[in-house]
Amino acid sequence: MSRTFPSSSTALTEPAACGTGLTKTYGKGEGRVTALDAVSVEFARGRFTAVMGPSGSGKSTLMHCMAGLDPVTSGSARIGGVELSTLDDRQLTELRREKVGFVFQGFNLLPTLTALENILLPLRLAGRRPEAAWLETVVATVGLAGRLAHRPTQLSGGQQQRVAVARALVSRPEIVFADEPTGNLDSRSGAEVLGFLRDSVRELGRTVVMVTHDPVAAAYADRVVFLADGRLVDELHDPTAHAVLDRMLAFEGQGRAT
Numbered sequence: 001m002s003r004t005f006p007s008s009s010t011a012l013t014e015p016a017a018c019g020t021g022l023t024k025t026y027g028k029g030e031g032r033v034t035a036l037d038a039v040s041v042e043f044a045r046g047r048f049t050a051v052m053g054p055s056g057s058g059k060s061t062l063m064h065c066m067a068g069l070d071p072v073t074s075g076s077a078r079i080g081g082v083e084l085s086t087l088d089d090r091q092l093t094e095l096r097r098e099k100v101g102f103v104f105q106g107f108n109l110l111p112t113l114t115a116l117e118n119i120l121l122p123l124r125l126a127g128r129r130p131e132a133a134w135l136e137t138v139v140a141t142v143g144l145a146g147r148l149a150h151r152p153t154q155l156s157g158g159q160q161q162r163v164a165v166a167r168a169l170v171s172r173p174e175i176v177f178a179d180e181p182t183g184n185l186d187s188r189s190g191a192e193v194l195g196f197l198r199d200s201v202r203e204l205g206r207t208v209v210m211v212t213h214d215p216v217a218a219a220y221a222d223r224v225v226f227l228a229d230g231r232l233v234d235e236l237h238d239p240t241a242h243a244v245l246d247r248m249l250a251f252e253g254q255g256r257a258t
Helices: 059-066 089-099 115-125 132-141 157-169 187-202 241-257
Strands: 017-026 033-043 048-052 074-079 100-104 175-179 208-211 223-228 231-237
Touching: 017 059, 033 059, 033 231, 048 059, 048 187, 059 074, 059 175, 059 208, 089 100, 100 157, 115 132, 115 157, 132 157, 132 187, 157 175, 157 187, 175 187, 187 208, 223 241, 231 241
Parallel strands: 048 208, 048 223, 100 175, 175 208
Antiparallel strands: 017 033, 017 074, 223 231
8 A cells, every 4th residue: 555655845844854762783692783872863954964973883874774774673763754664665665765865875877877867767766757847957956967868887986976966866855865975986076976965955955964984075064963883972063174073083082092
């Protein structure tokens, strides 16, 4: 049975996504690992949030649980007011198609499709037609108007990631999750992609949550939340790269001290 999800217009005061007491464990007995330890966090609509922390801090696990890619062991994860634990696999797939966009480090483009075909792929899979005006806006925002007929092998890494960003935005998702989106890019291409993600928030009204280890990348966000040992330990608003780096070094110093 298909499920109708509430539209963003009916709940503008709600966060785009919200986690309460999120706990995620792997394994049992002595081999049990706690990746998330009672994390509570909100991601406000129309804001760009970066998630940072040392390796193994739980930042990618948090994103996967909030995006419905991985079930939580306990706690609540909601997107647009919908409790993810109440959905079966098909309903989760529908919600991700309708409400969530993804950008990954590895681009994940199909090599046999053109840039435009890759951008439109989520809509085609959902049996939906693109909104011409919105598609034009997204393509213009990411600067791809002249490259739509090219296949991935004919594009630079930065251009391929811009295709991935456009693909994430084309369905007008409630929220876009980006996992280390500049990890495979040089600094110039990375800056371009980060600028496009920021523009999608400021100019297109989207909500972006980005996992990153890079203080420079985090400085593009409106807010940075910091994880350590699976717990939310701090946050920073209107960050600069220096401020983010100082916080990260402080956490690392505390870890060595303990």
